[in-house]
Amino acid sequence: MTVRVHFSSDLRRLTGGLTEVEVADPGATVKALVANLDGRFPGLGERLSAGTAVMLDGEVIAHPDYEPVADGSEVYFIHQPSGG
Amino acid sequence: MTVTESRPESSSEPPAARPRYRFVGTRPVRHDGLDKVTGRARFAADCDLPGQLAGCVVRSPHAHARIISIDTGEAEAMPGVKAVISGGDFPAVAPGDPNYDMGVNLMARDRVLYEGHAVAAVAALTTDQARAAAAAVRVEYEPLPPVLTIDAALDPAVGAIHAHMFTSGADPAPTEPSNVSQLTNFARGDTEAGFAAADVVIEREFTTQPVHQGYIEPHAVTADASQDGKATVWCSSQGHFNVRAQTAAMLGWETARIKVVPAEIGGGFGGKTTIYLEPLAVLLSAKAGRPVKMVMTRSEVFRATGPAPGSKFRVKLGARSDGTLTAGKAQMAYSSGVFPSYAAFLGAWTVFESYDIADFEVEARNVVLNTPRSAAYRAPSAPMSALATETVVDELAQALGIDPIEMRLRNAVSEGAINTLGAPFPRVGFTECLEAIRDHPHYGAPLGPNQGRGVAAGHWFNIGESSSATVNLNEDGTATVVTGSPDIGGSRASMALMAAEELGIDVYDITPVVGDTESVGFTDITEGSRATFATGMAVVEACRRVVADLRGRAAKMMGVDVSEVDWADGSAVHAGGEHDPLPLAAITAEAKKTGGPITVTGSLDAKGVGPSFAVHLCDVEVDPETGVVQVVRYTAAQDAGTAIHPSYVEGQIQGGAAQGIGWALNEEYIYDGDGVMENPGFLDYRVPVASDLPMIDAVIVEVPNPNHPYGVRGVGETSIIPPLAAVANAVAAATGRRIRDLPMSPVRVLDAIVNSGSDSTDSSSSNG
Structure with a gap:
């Protein structure tokens, strides 16, 4: 299983400037994916645990830890969306 | 007026009949209506408890100063005074703590960071006694130079307000503190190639000033701390569970020690998504052993709560001769007051979100100033970004000789279009909103002398x-x-x-x-x-x-x-x-x-939120001798998904339009050179009143959200996004002058008419 992960600008210094990566065997959930990414980009896991939302296959999810990821999923880590 | 477009999840499937509802879509009188119109409804300031005290906040007269000392001795000895608190009474917070910004905003610690910043608070038997005691709190300040404008904040030579703040998102990571709290970039494709493919390219600059949410009900709270270490809080807010959580965090209490009872709310518009008084009232009550009621004055509301950020934009768009947008570039800065916010991110997300543009670059900065910490205001950051994009799209349409609605129809996002973040849009109703305005009798109605017509669109993503x-x-x-x-x-x-x-x-x-x-x-x-x-x-x-x-x-x-x-x-x-x-x-x-x-x-x-779109149509009449702009006709179409209670959807559309018109024409925070607000009241900070506006014709478009049992999309925010540009485009049509610095006050409009100096920093070009 492979998912594609996109990084916003404020995460890129933790990813060596990469804007997106493909992750093979990412685990079953966003939480597992984050752990996977932290192994590749040390410090990213802690940063993503601090109130970051994801857009997963077009759906913005504010609390994504246990959301399942599937083969071909597109994942964007973004600021927690908010409103007035 | 309601335009219903009921389609199943995929727009490629044939239209289906709208479900027949017995109650949804009807207009019963609201259950709380009688209490509201007879004055029986109890708002935050209507709560009174036996033995309650009156609380009052001591506020900074300086925009930026070090606190040398706070002497409460004289105040504490005054008649009727039961408690005095200052920053030292709250749990210590340090830079980097999750509660640092809110904690310091509630009550200054070693520095005051904006005029109106809370320094101390007192509770006394009467309001007069509390105010007298507040005036007797002696605070010795060492004034510091304030940072008051976006340009100053962006100047590396200007000292950083916060020594601990480094620009998030900058690459490489900065080594020096900065007044730029965050940098957001979005990009797609080859922007330069996109502009090279355009027949017309237009680039413009825009500025907007901070504006307040303008709710009629001031912030108010009554707190009763009991001897068992618990407290009950009565207040109005946009979320009392959030008030409980934030108050508990500010006091270092367990959540279960606080009960929050929601009062009726007299307007919030985003400004009541945070707290200002609640922990102060609880702490004063605990110290005094009696309930404490605190009600802000209007001046306090302006000087210490809200506002929406100011902004500065440079937006460039290119289009082919057939109207197709080929590329976009935006450089944006939002001022979020004295603490960081997500304003720049939201602006970057929304600036090009309505249009299917293959190649774009967006760079947005959030800057901090010595002004009140900004708060959310209906669709935060999007009205400013729409002002820029919708004005330039209007100019492109004009340059290409294309009808402004047709220009937007040729570029509007629809289901499957890739959004700014890179994900496909679900079913949305932007095209239907454009068609509703195009087909409305208003669109082709004749205009009178000195009148002009403007159109603009807006998008909001909504949340769950x-x-x-x-x-x-x-x-x-x-x-x-x-x-x-x-x-x-x-x-x-x-x-x-x-x-x-x-x-x-x-x-x-x-x-x-x-x-x-x-x-x-x-x-x-x-x-x-x-x-x-x-x-x-x-x-x-x-x-x-x-x-x-x-x-x-x-x-x-x-x-x-x-x-x-x-x-x-x-x-x-x-x-x-x-x-x-x-x-x-x-x-x-x-x-x-x-x-x-x-x-x-x-x-x-x-989950399954449905993004919302709106299209507004505005007619203005401009007095060429005074520069006064009068909105004479206004029509607003918005996709509600399904209108559960159409009257309240119409109310949201009308309210957002009215607030946006005020933002466009009159409203702004005005500071003197020392950072002291000069217009902290409704006489000098002028929001539109009923007599200023025509009846706003709300057109409800219904393209159901397939992910909600009744097809609901959120409707509360989108309506404030288009008015800034709709009014600006109408003023341009009436005067032949583009005004890109808001508000379009009479002085500014008259100056544009007489001097036509507004285009000096802009550029437009034709390729080939």
């Missing part, structure tokens, strides 16, 4: 988040629906309508209640236009579980298996027809014999 609802059936077949969402825009009526539709009983047999933090499950803030969408989903979920329970009870009463019992029109119906239908009231009357009370809670984290 967590909501809870409890449905209690009464013995006589009536019901109570308790939710945790404050009723800001008629949500009681909307919840009752959805419950009535599910249960099949009359909407007036349902009592919708806003429960306190101990009476209903956790519910997130009412923000992101989420209440009718998300809390409505919780109501529907609870009602469907009630119906399942009712079917089981009816099966027991009929002596049949539950699989043989359906629910229709408020009755349990035996599928075989061998038993008479059992109305809901007949089942609740027997509840004690069939399993006891019928009460069900629905709680969820709502």
Whole structure:
């Protein structure tokens, strides 16, 4: 299983400037994916645990830890969306 | 006026008939309406408790200063004074703590960071005594140079307000502190190639000033701290669970020690998604041993709460001769007051979100100033970004000789278009909103002398988040629906309508209640236009579980298996027809014999939000001698998905349009050179009043959100996005002058008419 992960600008210094990566065997959930990414980009896991939302296959999810990821999923880590 | 476009999930499928609803889409008088119009409704300042004290805040006269000392001795000795607090009475916070910004904003510690910043607070027997004591608190300041403009904040030579703040998102990571708190970049494709492919390229600069949410009800709270270490807080907010959590965090208390009782809210618009007074009142009450009531003056509301950020933009768009947008580039800065915010991110997300542009670059900076910490205001950051984009799109249409609606139709995003973040749009109703305005009689109506017409669009993504609802059936077949969402825009009526539709009983047999933090499950803030969408989903979920329970009870009463019992029109119906239908009231009357009370809670984290679009059409008349702009006709179309209560959808559309018109024409924070606000009152900070505006014709477009049981999209915010550009485009049409610095006050408009200097920093070009 492979998912594609996109990084916003404020995460890129933790990813060596990469804007997106493909992750093979990412685990079953966003939480597992984050752990996977932290192994590749040390410090990213802690940063993503601090109130970051994801857009997963077009759906913005504010609390994504246990959301399942599937083969071909597109994942964007973004600021927690908010409103007035 | 309602335009219904009911389609299934994929727009490639043929249109389906809209579901026939019995209650959803009707316009009953709101359940809380009588109390509201007769003055019986209790707002935050209406709470009075026996023995309560009056609280008052001591505020900084300086925009930036070091606190040398605070002497409360004289104040504490004054008649009637029962308690005085200052920063040292709160738990210590350090840079990097999650609570640092809010904690320091509530009460200054070693520095004051804006004029109006709270320094101390007192509680006394009367308001006059509290005010006198506040004036007697001696604070020695060492004034520091304030940072007051976006340009100053962006200047590396200007000292950083916060020594601990380094620009997030900068690459490489900065080594020096900065007044730029965050840098956001989005990009797609090859922007330069996109501009090279354009026949016309237009680049413009825009500025807007901070504006306040302008709610009529000032912030107010009454707190009663008891001797067992708990406290009850009465206040109005956009989310009392959030008030509880933030107050507990600021005091270092466990959440369970605080109960928050929601008062009616006299307007919030995003400005009541945070706290200012609640921890102060609790602390004063705990210290004094008596309840404490605090009510801000209007001046305090302006100087210490809100506002929406100011902004500075440079936006460039290119288009082919057929109107197709080929490329976009935006450089943006938002001022979020003295602490960082997410303003730049939201602006970067929304600036090009309405249009299908293949190649773009967006760079947005959030800067901090020595002005009040900004707060959310309806669709935060999007009105400013739409001002820029929608004005340039209008100019492109003009340059290409294309009708402005047609220009937008040729570029509008639709289902499957890739958004700024890179994900595909779900089914949206932008095209339908454009068509609704194009086909409206207003669009082709003749204009008078000195009049002009402008059009603009706006998009908001909306959010879901967590909501809870409890449905209690009464013995006589009536019901109570308790939710945790404050009723800001008629949500009681909307919840009752959805419950009535599910249960099949009359909407007036349902009592919708806003429960306190101990009476209903956790519910997130009412923000992101989420209440009718998300809390409505919780109501529907609870009602469907009630119906399942009712079917089981009816099966027991009929002596049949539950699989043989359906629910229709408020009755349990035996599928075989061998038993008479059992109305809901007949089942609740027997509840004690069939399993006891019928009460069900629905709680969820709502997903499947439906993005919302709006298109506004504005006619203005400009007095060429004074520069006064009068809005003479205004029509606003918005996709509501499904309007649960059309009157309140129309109200949201009209309210957002009115606030946006004020933003465009009059409203701004005005500071003197020392950072002292010069217009902290409604006489000098002029919001539109009824006599300033025409009737705003609200056109509800209904393209149902396939992910909501009734097709709801949020409607509370989108309506404030288009007006800035719609008014600006109308003024340009009336005067032949583009004004890109808001507000378009008479002085500024007259200057543009007389001097036509507004185009000096802009450029436009034709390729080939």
